[in-house]
Amino acid sequence: MRFIIFSDVHSNLEAKQSFCLALKSIPHDKKVCLGDIVGYNADPNPVVDWIREEIDLVLAGNHDRYALSQKDSINLNPAAYQSSSWTRVNLTKINRNFLDTLPIEKEEWGIYWVHSSPFEPKK
Numbered sequence: 001m002r003f004i005i006f007s008d009v010h011s012n013l014e015a016k017q018s019f020c021l022a023l024k025s026i027p028h029d030k031k032v033c034l035g036d037i038v039g040y041n042a043d044p045n046p047v048v049d050w051i052r053e054e055i056d057l058v059l060a061g062n063h064d065r066y067a068l069s070q071k072d073s074i075n076l077n078p079a080a081y082q083s084s085s086w087t088r089v090n091l092t093k094i095n096r097n098f099l100d101t102l103p104i105e106k107e108e109w110g111i112y113w114v115h116s117s118p119f120e121p122k123k
Helices: 012-021 044-054 064-065 078-090 091-102
Strands: 003-006 032-035 105-108 111-116
Touching: 012 044, 032 064, 044 078, 044 091
Parallel strands: 003 032
Antiparallel strands: 105 111
16 A cells, blocks of 8 residues: 655645645555644645545644644744644634544554654654
8 A cells, every 4th residue: 555644734725735736646545644734824724624525544743732722732832832822713613623533643554653753642
């Protein structure tokens, strides 16, 4: 099985669009997003919509969790804190619910998937 594996889109719609164009020329069977779908950039909803509708396996990254909970984002640098606060307010209900259901780790197709480290998957 051939995988396209990516992460850290961080609400960057322009990067997502370029990535989608590149995908057309790369043979693959499954697309896997290892998290950090949102954060830092200004287009969380179109990016989450695409992830939700088009990606075969999706995990939560730390910035996805920050966007759901002010408590989780309290120790961030100022830019990350401001971004997570803005994203939290601007996410649609369906996208907030989608992010809230994402696992931080998963075993699928005989592979253990995680956003950061298999030794510290919650980081």
